Amino acid sequence: MKIEYPTPQRCDCVETLHGDQVDDPYRWMEDPDAAETKEYVDLQNKITMPYLENCCVKKKFHEKLVDLFDFPKQGCPFKRGEKFYYNYNSGLQNQYVLYQQDSPESPGEVFLDPNTLSEDGTVSVGCKSFSEDGKIMAYTISVSGSDWKTVKFMKTDTKEQLKDVLEHVKFSCLSWTHDNKGLFYNKYPKAATSDLGTETNSNIHQKLYYHRLGTSQSDDVLVLELPDEPQWMPGCEVSDCGKVLLLSISNGCEPVNKYWVHDLPDQGLPHQFNFTKIADNFEAEYDYIANNGRVFYLKTNLKADRYKLISIDLDNPSQENWKDIIPEKESVLDWIACVRSNLLVACYTEDCVNKLYIHQLESGALVQAVDLPPGSIVGYSGRVQDSFIYFKFMSFINPGVIYSMDLSKGDDNLTAQVFKETPIKGLVSSDYVTKQIFFTSKDGTKVPMFVTHQKDLVLDGTNPTLMYGYGGFNISLSPSYSSSRMIFIKFLGGVFCEVNMRGGGEYGNDWHHAGSLANKQNVFDDFISAGEELIKLKYTSPSKLAIEGGSNGGLLVAACANQRPDLFGAVICHVGVLDMYRFQKFTIGHAWMTEFGNPEKEDEWKWVKSYSPLHNIPDTGTYPATLLLTGDHDDRVVPLHSLKFIATLQHKLGASNPNPLLIRVDTKSGHGAGKPTAKRLIETADCYAFIAAQLGAEWHQ
Structure with missing residues (x-):
């Protein structure tokens, strides 16, 4: 025809x-x-x-x-404050729903349902970030699939929406200070159109701000701007101990960044930000994993194309004093997380499938490999203060299995237990x-x-x-x-x-x-x-x-x-x-x-x-x-x-x-x-x- x-x-x-x-x-x-x-x-x-x-x-x-798409889909449970949360879709819901529960085994109740935000499901919830005490959740909303986000806040005990609203947010961090009073985020200059998402003008001059709960966005503290480098993007996170602000500046999509740090007071913000420049070039990527006091552990590709874990003493940060904790291997270190304060969960890619390993934090010594069939780790939860982890496995013919590991009983013979499987009607994997x-x-x-x-x-x-x-x-x-x-x-x-x-x-x-x-x-x-x-x-x-x-x-x-x-x-x-x-x-x-x-x-x-x-x-x-x-x-x-x-x-x-x-x-x-x-x-x-x-x-x- x-x-x-x-x-x-x-x-x-x-x-x-x-x-x-x-x-x-x-x-x-x-x-x-x-x-x-x-x-x-x-x-x-x-x-x-x-x-x-x-x-x-x-x-x-x-x-x-x-x-066949109408089957339950669930994410890994994660703990914030005294509550657990997980994302769940009963099958054909337009958007995943966030549930809250007392424990991973107890019944969950709806905490935030994006499906109620629009009749056609075109309003979605993206990033979620909880205050250190778990009492406030910040979350982003996007309309019609745009990269522009609006940040809102709600109480986790009553589900009350706070009056705070942050606009003009895009490609942003959301990182709380440990006094639970506010967070760092990124904002662009106000767009020239009211229909965000259809404009084509270049996204430049991203700035880093701090928002204190209960105040207007117009009163937010400007932490960093880079007027001479309009395409640079400054993101940050607060260290697990809450005492250090870690700043990462990127310029494009190459896995490299500048890495600066600044000590934070116990309450509020410094009078001014004078960052210590740990790495002030775009030669390698640095990603914070954990810290033990002033010793910080970073994943990096510095002289390691397949990545490694290093430690840096912030009181003696010269590069000649950096130490390799887990050296580069033949396989690629995709991501690594600290749990139980002294263990590392490391995910590697070996010939395009994921492998999971447990290491000691300070020495980098291998504790054990986690036995898995060929496939991918598509979800993970577990933080430095947790004594457990959850991870989700998937393959081309396996729609997903969530595993749990209890790390509270020592390091001998750690085993992954099936927490939840995803059966598909009419599908026989064999x-x-x-x-x-x-x-x-x-x-x-x-x-x-x-x-x-x-x-x-x-x-x-x-x-x-x-x-x-x-x-x-x-x-x-x-x-x-x-x-x-x-x-x-x-x-x-x-x-x-x-x-x-x-x-x-x-x-x-x-x-x-x-x-x-x-x-x-x-x-x-x-x-x-x-x-x-x-x-x-x-x-x-x-x-x-x-x-x-x-x-x-x-x-x-x-x-x-x-x-x-x-x-x-x-x-x-x-x-x-x-x-x-x-x-x-x-x-x-x-x-x-x-x-x-x-x-x-x-x-x-x-x-x-x-x-x-x-x-x-x-x-x-x-x-x-x-x-x-x-x-x-x-x-x-x-x-x-x-x-x-x-x-x-x-x-x-x-x-x-x-x-x-x-x-x-x-x-x-x-x-x-x-x-x-x-x-x-x-x-x-x-x-x-x-x-x-x-x-x-x-x-x-």
């Missing part, structure tokens, strides 16, 4: 970029609130939504997804198999991927296959459960593949840097090689292979579709970074220059010029069926990326291409966080219906 695409106005916008003439005919789409942009969005949705609705498996997939496959990329690098499918799958090259990747920002992909992927596998005879490409953090900073900046092409080569390997092993064939990614992963799939359109049958691109010439000009895009480079510098522009999805769409040939997805309130990767890309794609290839080239723009929706369950399920069914239609996947009951 031939699709009549919109024909938006092409303006005469041309600029010279490092000597090149660059056409930008859809520059006007950068204004999301303009009438012309909104009209264009409506025209696209009027094509896309009926197309998706008419895909033959749409209704069946959505019905089955609603059925019917499926996950394999880890190592393949060789274009330059000879060995790269892993996970492949999940039914145990009796026939390898004849005809299986519909979905390949997913991210490959950036030092973010590691690890096994996780997905109801929609299991439906794809079980009812559409599908194969799901997750690729652990360079650019991620699976093997440390070296692995990350091998896929960033001048090396970004390695990420695309890895993903393309993974597809070729699946075809070689007869899992699938090009017409049966779909690729999916979001944000940086959206950049990935769009770039790969441009470079190898012959290799893929369908492309699902969520909220992609697609205009690599101008990404740094909008909202928080400037922070990504540490990953992609700065297009305003000629040498670095040449990196992005070679792969920028918007600027490398082929002029001729057959392009794989493509579905772009974005949200009108995405103020992380603003919608202009997707709008300009689809307009260019349809202009160049729409008339001749036999495959659909579509975009789905959701309203009251952002980058993904906080999206209500109902919206997620409809969007997911649309994506898989599109995939099934393009790959010729038939429904098998």
Whole structure:
């Protein structure tokens, strides 16, 4: 069926970029609130939504997804003050509900239910931070998926909402002083629009403030501003002992930060803040773990690409006096937490699966390894004052098991006990198999991927296959459960593949840097090689292979579709970074220059010029069926990326291409966080219906 695409106005916008003439005919789409942009969005949705609705498996997939997604989902219990809390969703609730209980074994009662904040579930609760005595909870609220947050406060005994409200908050810390009288947080200058989430102006001049309960936000104490460095972001936390303020200054998304400290009085704030600069450069990352008096323990990648634990004496902080407590290992130290004052819980990534170990704090000596099957730790609770921990395990075919460990009885033979399992009706894990496959990329690098499918799958090259990747920002992909992927596998005879490409953090900073900046092409080569390997092993064939990614992963799939359109049958691109010439000009895009480079510098522009999805769409040939997805309130990767890309794609290839080239723009929706369950399920069914239609996947009951 031939699709009549919109024909938006092409303006005469041309600029010279490092000597090149660059056409930008859809520059006007950068204004999301303009009438012309909104009209264009409506025209696209009027094509896309009926197309998706008419895909033959749409209704069946959505019905089955609603059925199989309807199972209880619970987070790890955590203690604050004298009470325990946990996040819980009964199955299809739009937002998780926070419950309060006297103990992890006692019945819980609703403490904060975000589902009551809006009829359609588009108001969500994000970060929660409790005062040291546990009597006050600060929490953030977001509307329509925006990164902008409002901070509110409530009493934990009566659930009374306090009058305090903090606005203009984004990418913020929330850290209480131990006198329970207030907290540190981050604020940006007041935005120019009342509809927060649709603006595109750059987020700069973030400042650090202290808010004292019972006072107006206008009276908050300015702790730190950096007027000469508008893109720097200062966050902080108060040490476990409450005596030291730990300041971390970041500049972009590279895992490096400046690290400053300041002693705090027992009550109130210092008369002025004169920080001691423990590390005053952007050479490494420092993350506070615990302290024993003036000896502080930090996780760092200083001369350790896979991270290590060090100690620093604040009374003698020169770097030559720093000590290694847990040295760097072959596997990557993902995170580490102190519990029972003297034990460390360390989570490592070993060949893309998580391993858990218990160490002594002061010596770093290994106490024991925690026995777990291959998978991921997706939740953890346990603090320095606790004598217990909870952690949640998940895999591609296991929706989640919460384990508990009692650490109060000594260090001998610590065992993890099952606290709560998550059964799924109709799912028999033994019917499926996950394999880890190592393949060789274009330059000879060995790269892993996970492949999940039914145990009796026939390898004849005809299986519909979905390949997913991210490959950036030092973010590691690890096994996780997905109801929609299991439906794809079980009812559409599908194969799901997750690729652990360079650019991620699976093997440390070296692995990350091998896929960033001048090396970004390695990420695309890895993903393309993974597809070729699946075809070689007869899992699938090009017409049966779909690729999916979001944000940086959206950049990935769009770039790969441009470079190898012959290799893929369908492309699902969520909220992609697609205009690599101008990404740094909008909202928080400037922070990504540490990953992609700065297009305003000629040498670095040449990196992005070679792969920028918007600027490398082929002029001729057959392009794989493509579905772009974005949200009108995405103020992380603003919608202009997707709008300009689809307009260019349809202009160049729409008339001749036999495959659909579509975009789905959701309203009251952002980058993904906080999206209500109902919206997620409809969007997911649309994506898989599109995939099934393009790959010729038939429904098998």
